[in-house]
Amino acid sequence: MTAPDNTSYLWTAPASYAENQHIRAWWSEPQDQVLARLIEQYAWLYPWHISEAIVAVTPEDVIAAWREEDPVCQRYAWYDVLMYFGVARARTTGLEQAMRPPETLNCLRCKKAFRQDQVGASTARKLGDISNIRYCQDCSGAAFAGGSDLDDLKLSDADIADWVRDVATLTGLIPPQDFFGGDFLKTVSGDVARSQLLSLAARRPTAKRIKDSFGSWLNLLTVSGVLPDGAHHTVRGVRSVAADGHVCLSLPERTIDDWLSVRG
Ligand SMILES: [Zn+2]
Incomplete structure (x- = not known):
């Protein structure tokens, strides 16, 4: 089985994978219900969630015994074996037919057309729900990866002060230094604010630049006026x-x- 490329959002998994008797010995209705729920929730991204979700509804000793006795688990990582089985199972039982296909949308930031499944799985996870995948891979990937040292050179100290003020104004928060390392999109609502916050995330200065120019994050907050002066x-x-x-x-x-x- 291979991950889908940019032209097909469906994973390819031979139907024969669904015939693994070592898994079918314990797989029953609860596991099929898990597949149906994952397909509903994550659509084309559901394979990435199979192993964890199946383990959560299956007794620990059952999983342990299966890993021990299934020869396929000697050759491949067991969680991959479980994922491959799950995809083949969803396809051969027809569960996959309920899947919502990815849509072609215009990215809310760069306005270019993209198909939702062209956004990588880890980036999509950071965007949150499937319905939040409304930014192309380039725009959302840049926002989550953050600025580079190269970009730092283009920023003046005044730019950085403006930048942190914009973050504070948009979110209504005094941002901690690791703000963009967390679930920052949850701090705003609405497409306009989300797009603005992604843009601010994409051009954030590095920790090194802030230290070099301002000494500390706290000092940047003070100098930029985000933190009211006079901490006492x-x-x-x-x-x-x-x-x-x-x-x-x-x-x-x-x-x-x-x-x-x-x-x-
Ligand atoms: Zn874009």
Whole structure:
């Protein structure tokens, strides 16, 4: 079996894979229900989720015994064997017929036409739900990968201060340094804001550049005016994101949240 190329969103899996008797010995209705649910939820991306979801509904000792006795598991990773079986099973039982095909859309950022399945699986996962795959691979990939050292050279310090101000204004948050390493798209709603945030993510400066130019992230926040000056007095009503992702309504709350997170 091979992953689909850009012209076919269906994986190719020989029907014979579905005849693996070592798996069929324990595979029954709950496992088929899992396949149906994954196809509904993830459409053409469902194969990537099969192994984990099947393991979750199958007793641990059953999986362990199968891995031990199935000779195919001696040659290939067991989770791949399970995925291959699942795809062949979904196809031969007709479960795959319920799959929503990928749509051809115009990317919300660059406006170019793309087909949803041309967005890679890991990028698609970061975008969230299938219905959020409305950015092409280039646009979303760039946003998640982040800026490069090369791009850093084109940015002036003023550009970087503008950039962090834009992030704060758009999200209403005081962004932590690792903001774009997390689930940042969830901090805004609406296509316009999401597109703007992806653009800001794509041209974020590197940690090294921020250190070189500003000394620290905190100092960048202060210099750019995102953090009100004078850290010694209480700043009420300023929203920020704590290290654990909680949105805090004030900096003291943020401090307490971080303190609690660090101590588990
Ligand atoms: Zn695009």
